[in-house]
Amino acid sequence: MTAPSGPPPDFPNAPPSPDVDDLVGRLLAGDRRALSRAITHVENGRPEGRLALAQLYARTGRAHVTGITGGSGAGKSTLTYRLALEQRRRGRSVGIVAVDPSSPFSHGAILGDRIRMQELTSDRDIFVRSMATRGELGGLAPMTDDVVAVLDAFGKDVVLVETVGAGQDEVEVASMADTTAVVVTPGGGDGVQAMKAGILEVADVLVINKADLPGADALAQQLQAVTPRDTHVPIVRTVATKGEGIGELADAIDAHREQLETSGDRERVALERARRRVLARARQRLLERLIGGPDGALRLDRLAASVAARELDPYTAAQRLVDGGS
Amino acid sequence: MTAPSGPPPDFPNAPPSPDVDDLVGRLLAGDRRALSRAITHVENGRPEGRLALAQLYARTGRAHVTGITGGSGAGKSTLTYRLALEQRRRGRSVGIVAVDPSSPFSHGAILGDRIRMQELTSDRDIFVRSMATRGELGGLAPMTDDVVAVLDAFGKDVVLVETVGAGQDEVEVASMADTTAVVVTPGGGDGVQAMKAGILEVADVLVINKADLPGADALAQQLQAVTPRDTHVPIVRTVATKGEGIGELADAIDAHREQLETSGDRERVALERARRRVLARARQRLLERLIGGPDGALRLDRLAASVAARELDPYTAAQRLVDGGS
Numbered sequence: 001m002t003a004p005s006g007p008p009p010d011f012p013n014a015p016p017s018p019d020v021d022d023l024v025g026r027l028l029a030g031d032r033r034a035l036s037r038a039i040t041h042v043e044n045g046r047p048e049g050r051l052a053l054a055q056l057y058a059r060t061g062r063a064h065v066t067g068i069t070g071g072s073g074a075g076k077s078t079l080t081y082r083l084a085l086e087q088r089r090r091g092r093s094v095g096i097v098a099v100d101p102s103s104p105f106s107h108g109a110i111l112g113d114r115i116r117m118q119e120l121t122s123d124r125d126i127f128v129r130s131m132a133t134r135g136e137l138g139g140l141a142p143m144t145d146d147v148v149a150v151l152d153a154f155g156k157d158v159v160l161v162e163t164v165g166a167g168q169d170e171v172e173v174a175s176m177a178d179t180t181a182v183v184v185t186p187g188g189g190d191g192v193q194a195m196k197a198g199i200l201e202v203a204d205v206l207v208i209n210k211a212d213l214p215g216a217d218a219l220a221q222q223l224q225a226v227t228p229r230d231t232h233v234p235i236v237r238t239v240a241t242k243g244e245g246i247g248e249l250a251d252a253i254d255a256h257r258e259q260l261e262t263s264g265d266r267e268r269v270a271l272e273r274a275r276r277r278v279l280a281r282a283r284q285r286l287l288e289r290l291i292g293g294p295d296g297a298l299r300l301d302r303l304a305a306s307v308a309a310r311e312l313d314p315y316t317a318a319q320r321l322v323d324g325g326s
Numbered sequence: 327m328t329a330p331s332g333p334p335p336d337f338p339n340a341p342p343s344p345d346v347d348d349l350v351g352r353l354l355a356g357d358r359r360a361l362s363r364a365i366t367h368v369e370n371g372r373p374e375g376r377l378a379l380a381q382l383y384a385r386t387g388r389a390h391v392t393g394i395t396g397g398s399g400a401g402k403s404t405l406t407y408r409l410a411l412e413q414r415r416r417g418r419s420v421g422i423v424a425v426d427p428s429s430p431f432s433h434g435a436i437l438g439d440r441i442r443m444q445e446l447t448s449d450r451d452i453f454v455r456s457m458a459t460r461g462e463l464g465g466l467a468p469m470t471d472d473v474v475a476v477l478d479a480f481g482k483d484v485v486l487v488e489t490v491g492a493g494q495d496e497v498e499v500a501s502m503a504d505t506t507a508v509v510v511t512p513g514g515g516d517g518v519q520a521m522k523a524g525i526l527e528v529a530d531v532l533v534i535n536k537a538d539l540p541g542a543d544a545l546a547q548q549l550q551a552v553t554p555r556d557t558h559v560p561i562v563r564t565v566a567t568k569g570e571g572i573g574e575l576a577d578a579i580d581a582h583r584e585q586l587e588t589s590g591d592r593e594r595v596a597l598e599r600a601r602r603r604v605l606a607r608a609r610q611r612l613l614e615r616l617i618g619g620p621d622g623a624l625r626l627d628r629l630a631a632s633v634a635a636r637e638l639d640p641y642t643a644a645q646r647l648v649d650g651g652s
Contacts, residue, residue, distance in 0.1 A: 050641050057639035071397065142640075267634075274640070275630035279617070281644035286612045289648075291605070304601035308593075313383035314468075314600070315376050318607035322615075 020051045027052075027154055028059070032127065035154050039129055042146040053146055056153035061270075063095070063152035064257055065176070069163045069202075070183030075209045079183060079240040079249075080162045084126055086250045087158045095151035095159040098130040099144055127151065142280040145176050176273055179256045181205040181249065184223070186215030203233055205252045211237035211245065290321060299324075346377045353378075353480055354385070358453065361480050365455055368472040379472055382479035387596075389421070389478035390583055393499065395489045395528075396509030401535045404566040405509060405575075406488045410452055412576045413484045421477035424456040425470055425489040425499060453477065467499050468606040474502070502599055505582045507531040507575070510549070512541030529559055531578045537563035537571065616647060625650075 023041075026034035038056075041049035068080050077098065084094045129151075131144065144161060151159050161177055182203035206223055208216055220235055234252045238245035260266040291300050303321055306312040312320075349367075352360035364382075367375035394406050403424065410420045455477075457470065470487060477485050489499045508529035532549055534542055546561055560578045564571035586592040617626050629647055632638040638646075 054639045054642060058636050061636055145640075270634045271630055274633035275626060277640040278626060278629050278633055278643045278647060279613075281640050282616060282647045283609065283613060285641075285644050285648050286616070287605075287609060290608060290612070300601060300604060303604050304597055307604055308596045308600035310384050310387055313380045314471075314603040314607050315611075316380060317604045318611050321604060321608045322611050 017051060020048050020055070023048070024052050024055045027056070027150075030155070032124070035127065035150065036129075038150050039147050042150060043131060043143060045143075049146065053149060056150060059153040060149045061152065063148075063156050063159045064253075065148055065152070065159045065161065065178045066253055067161045067163065067177030067180040067202075068183060069180060070207075070209075071164065071185075074183045074185050075240045076162050076164075076183050079207065079209055079238060079246075080160050082238075082240050082243050082246045083249060084160060086246045087160075088123060088125060090250065092157035093125040093155065094127070095148075095154070095156040096126065096128045097144060097147050097151070097159065097161045098128070099140065099161065099163040127154075127156065141176060142277070142284060145277060145280070148176070176276065178260065178269075179204045179253050181207050181253065183207045183209050184219065185210045186213045186219045204256045205249070206233055206235045207249060208235060208237045209240050212239045212242075296321075343377060346374050346381070349374070350378050350381045353382070353476075356481070358450070361453065361476065362455075364476050365473050368476060369457060369469060371469075375472065379475060382476060385479040386475045387478065389474075389482050389485045390505065390579075391474055391478070391485045391487065391503045392579055393487045393489065393503030393506040393528075394509060395499075395506065396533075396535075397511075400509045400511050401566045402488050402509050405533065405535055405564060405572075406486050408564075408566050408569050408572045409575060410486060412572045413486075414449060414451060416576065418483035419451040419481065420453070421474075421480070421482040421485040422452065422454045423470060423473050423477070423485065423487045424454070425466065425487065453480075453482065467502060468603070468610060470499050471502050471603060471606070502602065504586065504595075505530045505579050507533050507579065509533045509535050510545065511536045512539045512545045530582045531575070532559055532561045533575060534561060534563045535566050538565045538568075622647075 023034050023038055027038055038049065038052045041052060043049075066083075068076050068083070070076050080096060080098070084096055087094050129147065131147065144163075148159050148161060180202050182205070184206070186208065208219055208223070210216075216237060220237070223235055234255070236245055236249045236252050238249055240246070260269065289296075291297050300321060303312065303317040307314050307317045349360050349364055353364055364375065364378050367378060369375075392409075394402050394409070396402050406422060406424070410422055413420050455473065457473065470489075474485050474487060487499065487503055506528050508531070510532070512534065534545055534549070536542075542563060546563070549561055560581070562571055562575045562578050564575055566572070586595065615622075617623050626647060629638065629643040633640050633643045
């Protein structure tokens, strides 16, 4: 094999690389079907996906990645859709990754309105992808991050990542974005209580969606009270269903991006994000080694039986698994 | 060291074990302060915690562990409190572990009502512990599981684990319980949409709390529609603030427990749970090895810098980290 981009030796079971080379070549030439296929490889955890990523990674870092996160029912999908249109209006190509499996993006319609969805998908500069799977071994965050990287390398100016922001995984996804917008709504107790659960710290922009509902002012006051003063996290009010406040949201995202550039924070943030990226994939790799093969799986089953029978405690069992015993 | 329960050789930095032996002895004698201290050790990831667990693990498996999970604002804390009182009424000792850092348990009051909290804490057969930390390396699930194991070994008949049920981590916590009650409320879009996001599959009992609000019937119908018919997941209606439906909830939990015993499912479930336990701790152990020491941390920093500079892709960097290179 003489291809300069052949599979690195540390990918066992790597397929012949010409296929991947071809896929990457077509993707970089702007082929949307190649883009779609590369993303599928990544999502399915296939070696082709990793090989493609290894080639594409040097071309990443141009897209501005915006996380849009918040509780279910906060209107994130509609907001994401409106923001995508606004970014197009500003002359930017857009990728959308919807991580929430309950997102309307996953069902081919936004709030049941298929016409809107067609509006997005008929625009060749908007690419929408919803991720249904969660990743057995590796978790949600690295997989989403990989899909974003592929869109970035493809040349998208903006990538919008929609996630349900409540669990640790979702916070991790959000924290891999350049700018994270956290969406809350008046009433329902969804707002401040959810924010306390770990999502507030990752917010670069706070969005009060459904701001025409009663309680929006009170929510804004609450948010201001719990937001550290020195961070100056802007609070933007939107009514996504009517397209209100979307320009202001795009402005706030642009301002955060600008601030990242000028403050020198970008480098620090990028380093921290790279650290998380490496760590997440190392964890994945170690687990694959540990139980990816039939031997490992069998060993785990045996140890689990001893733990279930209370003959071993879980730590001793884990230690034996790691050490290769059974 | 001649103590039969000395530290196994695979715990480096293990402290002298007499302290742990003493702690375990006092805990098993019913000393609540020893219980509290052992839990603190576990929560802080200290070697003492693991050593104590290794000794205590053989004594676990008696408690019935009930997970209470659902969105923020669903009234889980009040429900947990009421269920604890009901279990006491049935003559069972109770441990409560509140994982949600925004839980009122964390603030020493339930819904601002300190008198109720005192009612719980003045009952020596109810032990309440809220977990504020989330665990840097290992994640939430194993840590919670360890705390539950300590309460189990202590002799609690019932352990109630309250978590915000939305992320993958929270689902993992819930799935370590014997019986998982998923709490939803009418209105707010919180219900069915949240359930689709992965929590429905782990529900053994569905609770419609705030069942006196409009929309409870519609929600019950929706839940019935999305619940697989052959699983017979019961739907219980409660108004936790008024104590309504709590007896029915306790009955449903008892019935599920009974069903686990008689169907032979208990063994299968226990095996699957043991598998997850071992795996979670193996993951933890591997990560500690990888970046626990100063060398590993430094290597990770260097690799992260290369990834941030796009000189390396995250997978190649992860591979080098795992292989011990830099």
